[in-house]
Amino acid sequence: MSISAHVSDGDGPGGEDPRVTLGQLIVFHRGEWTEADYNALPEGVHVELHDGRLILVPEPTYEHQYAARVLANDLSEAIGDPHLVVGPVDVRMADGHRYRSPDLVVLRSRYRGRPADPQNVQLVAEIVSPGGGDEYDQKMIVYAEAGIAWYLIVQETPAGYFAELYELETTSNKYVRHSATAPAGELDLPEPFHGTLRLRQLS
Structure with missing residues (x-):
């Protein structure tokens, strides 16, 4: 059609x-x-594609957008190239049967046009608003199956934002939690990144 x-x-x-x-x-x-x-x-x-069905994506709130901008600055500093941190952008997965638009993507190298190839994605980041979504189930599975090495979930709470960093375990092809913070804490990023996420600044 x-x-x-x-x-x-x-x-x-x-x-x-x-x-x-x-x-x-x-x-x-x-x-x-x-x-x-x-x-x-x-x-x-604002939609995503998952195995033949559309997923409606609500417009982000002011708080969400501000947190994404601050987080993008920290990730740009950690990777050493602001051109490699973008979002939201389409990532084409599962031979075109799935398209997701992570809040932020850390690329391996620059590209033009759309969509992004998951092989060119080092890290995807999702910012979870109160009430949450499918960041801990369907998205986690989709990104793991696409072979994306790192998955960062940043979630808002009344006490501030906290973060969980997941690393793809190649033997199981599933994410395992690498590190986490308390609300409004700091997350030291591992190789190949060089920096710290200061979550207190997101609020």
């Missing part, structure tokens, strides 16, 4: 808008979503 549409904001004259809404795209789409369908979605649509 080929998709050619704009997402409606519902602000047309009289509250009407001839453009197709994301909800309509999802309701009237027949069968599973393919990689071609996903790539044909209009710009500005």
